[in-house]
Amino acid sequence: MAASNEWGRVDDDGAVYVRSADGDRSIGSWQAGTPEEGLAHxxxxxxxxxxxxxxxxxRLKSPSSDPAAMARSAASLKESLPEAHAxxxxxxxxxxxxxxxxxxxIKKEQAQAAKAHAxxxxxxxxxxxxxxAEQLATSTQWKTSGDRLRSIIDDWKAIKGVDRKTDDALWKRFKEARDAFxxxxxxxxxxxxxxxxxxxxVKERIVAEAQALADSTDWGPTASRMKSLMSEWKAAGRATRDSEDKLWTAFREAQDRFFAARSAELDSRDASYVDNQRAKEALLAEYxxxxxxxxxxxAAKAALRDLQERWEQIGHVPRDAMRPLEDRMRSVERRVREAEEAEWRKSAAQSNPLLLSMREGVExxxxxxxxxxxxxxxxxxxEAKDNLAAKQQWLAEAEKSVSL
Structure with a gap:
């Protein structure tokens, strides 16, 4: 007995047919069992x-599918359908x-578009x-820019998908920029x-001179020259890496030796000037x-001249006492000078230009x-004291002559 469904049949003699729009097509013979088994097969x-x-x-739904390969598979499968034994x-x-x-x-077009975009x-x-890289080529930030140019190469290698011709042209520009830098x-x-x-x-010469001056006892000029050498050192700029620290150490040792010796000498001298300090303090208290x-x-002017004469005879005082004492002395002198100026301006200044000029010279x-x-x-x-004393003496003589 034959077996069939809406798409084909198996006859009693085992002939197998499939139905199509063009009619039934023979697709083989079934002898291995019943027609029902053949139909199921x-x-x-x-x-x-x-x-x-x-x-x-x-597979069409997968983003990673190859549309060209799928199209070939689909076309091959479709070509087999007219001869399919099914x-x-x-x-x-x-x-x-x-x-x-x-x-x-469609997927092929999309893939091509995506590839072009990529x-x-x-x-x-x-x-x-x-x-x-071309911007960095003119940079003077040598370390930072150099490091970045090296890292650009890693970034470059990570970028894929550029055609060979374009890549070669861009690489040439990058290499030129890197070489220029x-x-x-x-x-x-x-x-x-x-x-x-x-x-x-320059610094070797400075060190040699400093070492030659290190044992000098000409304290004032040598100290001044040592300070000048420091200015010259700073202006010279840095020496080579292997010599800068050595030269600086030698220079500082020479300076330290000189200034330590000078400090010791001045400290010793200051100790011998303590009595002078006390004497000047006593003078200020007395006058x-x-x-x-x-x-x-x-009377004030006469007393001041006497004070000044005795003050100069006493001599030097310790360094830390010099400024306070001189300030106190200047204060006394200023009081007399200001009073003298006030008195003088009332009289001689307006009528005697020479006295005015001499007074300005004293000031x-x-x-x-x-x-x-x-x-x-x-x-x-x-030097300033001698100059002041001379001008004060000339002014005093001129004032006497006016008052006669």
Whole structure:
């Protein structure tokens, strides 16, 4: 007895047919069992074909699927359908395979578009790296820029998808920028090495001079020269790396030796000047009540001249007492001078230009003495005192002549 369904049949003699739009097509013979078993066998073959189509349809949903390979598989499978030894709706399988082929075409276009976009992004990324390298080519931040140029190479290697021609052109630009930076950096450090060699020579001379002065006892001029050598050292710039610290150590040792010796000498000298300090303090205490220009200007001036004469005879005082004592002395002198100026302006200043000029000369000499006292320069202090004393003497004589 024959077996059949809506898509095919197996006759009693074992002939197998599948139905199609063009009529029944013979697909083989079944002799291994009953017609029902034969029908089931060829239906399973159809189901196998249907499974393949379903697999292709599912693969379309995967982002990583290869649309070209899927299109080839679908086309090959469809070409086999007219000769397929299977019973089922082969036409519907053909329609589904047509759908798969159409979708693969869309996916292929999308993949090509994505690939083109990825390539454009990759080219843009490498162009950005080249632009950065070209900007760094003129940088003088040698370490930071050099490190970045090296790391750009790692970034470059990580970017894929650029065609060979474009990649070669961009790499050429990057290499030119990197080479330009390397050349500029090399020139910079070559010039720096040259400068440091020159600085080394200057500092070697400074060290030699400092060492020659280290045992000098000409305290004032030598101290001044040591300070000048320090200024020259700073202006010379850094010497070569292997010599800078050694030269600095030698220079400091020479300076320390001199200033330590000078300090010891001045401390010893200060100790011997303590009695002078006490004597000047006693003078100020003694003459303070006597010098009252408001009460008697002439008596105050006479007392001040006596004080000044005795003050100079006493001599030096310790360094830390010099400024306070001189300030107290200047205060006494200023009181007399201001009173004298007030008195003088009332009389001689308006009628005698010569006296006015001489008075201005005394004021100028007094300011020079004050400046020398502030600086603590003993040589200039002595010169300023002599100059002031001379101008005060000339003024006093001129004032006497006017009053006669």
């Amino acid at each position: 060829f239906v399973r073959r159809f189901e196998d074909l249907e499974t393949e189509v379903s697999l292709l349809e599912n 019973i089922g709706d082969l036409a519907s399988l053909g329609d589904r395979l047509d759908g798969v082929i159409a979708q693969t075409a 390539r454009a992004d990759a080219v843009a990324a490498k162009e950005a790296l080249v632009a950065e 390397g050349k500029a950096r090399g020139a910079h450090f070559a010039a720096l090495d040259k400068q440091r060699e020159a600085a080394k020579g 303070g009540p006597k010098i009252d220009p408001a009460a008697n200007l002439d 100028k000499a007094q300011k020079q003495l004050d400046k020398a006292m502030s600086a603590g320069d003993e040589k200039k202090i002595a």
